[in-house]
Amino acid sequence: SFVLTQPPSVSVAPGKTARITCGGDNIGSTNVHWYQQKPGQAPVVVIYYDRDRPSGIPERFSGSNSGNTATLTISRVEAGDEADYYCQVWDSSSDYVFGTGTKVTVL
Amino acid sequence: QVQLQESGPGLVRPSETLSLTCTVSGDSISNYYWSWIRQPPGKGLEWLGYISNSGNTKYNPSLKSRVTISVDTSKNHFSLRLTSVTAADTAVYFCAGGVVLPFFDYWGQGTLVPVSS
Numbered sequence: 606s607f608v609l610t611q612p613p614s615v616s617v618a619p620g621k622t623a624r625i626t627c628g629g630d631n632i633g634s635t636n637v638h639w640y641q642q643k644p645g646q647a648p649v650v651v652i653y654y655d656r657d658r659p660s661g662i663p664e665r666f667s668g669s670n671s672g673n674t675a676t677l678t679i680s681r682v683e684a685g686d687e688a689d690y691y692c693q694v695w696d697s698s699s700d701y702v703f704g705t706g707t708k709v710t711v712l
Numbered sequence: 713q714v715q716l717q718e719s720g721p722g723l724v725r726p727s728e729t730l731s732l733t734c735t736v737s738g739d740s741i742s743n744y745y746w747s748w749i750r751q752p753p754g755k756g757l758e759w760l761g762y763i764s765n766s767g768n769t770k771y772n773p774s775l776k777s778r779v780t781i782s783v784d785t786s787k788n789h790f791s792l793r794l795t796s797v798t799a800a801d802t803a804v805y806f807c808a809g810g811v812v813l814p815f816f817d818y819w820g821q822g823t824l825v826p827v828s829s
Contacts, residue, residue: 638815640757647806647819648757654814691757695814700770701747701759 607632607694609704616710617682625707627675627692635694637675639668642689651690652677679709687711714738716807716820724801724827730794734807734820741788745813748781748792750803751822758803763790764813802827 610628617623627637637655640648650659652668655675665680679686692704720732734746747762761771763781771779775794783790794801804824808816 636814640816647808647822648816649819650815650817659817693757693815700762700772701749703757703759706756 606699607635607696607702609692609694609702611690611692611704611707613705614708614710616712617679618712619682619684621682623679623682623686623709625677625679625690625692625709627677627704628673629675629694630673632673632675632694633671635696637668637670638693639666639677640691640693641686642691643687648691682709682711684711714744714809714818716809716818718805718807718820718823720805720823720825722825724797724825725829726798726827727796730792730797730801730805730825730827732792732805732807732823732825733789734791735787735789736809737788741783741785741790744809744811744818746781746783746790746807746809747816748779749806749808749816750801751806752800752803760792760794797827799827801825 607629639652641651642648651662651666655670656668667678669676690707695701715737717735724730748760761779761781763769778795780793804822806822807820810817
């Protein structure tokens with residue numbers, strides 16, 4: 606079954622680019638989904654199927670997935686992007702698995 | 713727009729059963745896959761189980777013997793039962809769902825359930 610590892614924290618200055626990784630054995634062979642969770646709120650999907658954005662999610666959010674690492678990239682970071690981010694996969698043996706979560710701090 | 717709302721007791725005693733309901737509005741419950749997910753205070757997300765649009769269920773193996781998810785289409789809601797709870801089951805419990813299996817389009821606001829005597 607999948608074990609998904611994320612860095613506990615990422616710090617980024619406003620206007621710069623934040624990259625959040627999600628590591629897992631051959632994760633590139635499945636689809637990865639990303640959620641943003643702000644304090645006291647439910648998670649919101651920001652990327653699904655590796656790189657698709659739901660309506661209403663800014664183009665500044667993008668995703669990629671290859672080999673053993675999936676990456677969520679936030680370009681031109683804004684103060685409002687400060688949140689916890691979780692990757693998630695689904696497969697027939699593991700069902701739903703969430704990553705360990707990354708706290709993004711905007712300096 | 714689909715909306716979800718969790719409801720249930722605000723406190724559960726150790727060894728008792730935690731029961732929560734998620735009421736779905738905005739569409740028929742039969743069109744989606746539904747899950748329960750929890751988050752202990754200050755920690756990450758843990759998937760507990762799901763019920764499909766055909767009524768099939770799957771559960772997290774770590775909880776399989778204690779968790780049951782059911783659906784009542786007449787009331788457009790689905791439910792969670794978690795038996796023999798301990799303090800380790802204290803968490804915010806979210807209901808969530810999606811049109812397709814792999815990810816969650818919709819989430820409830822979450823409800824904190826402390827387990828304490």
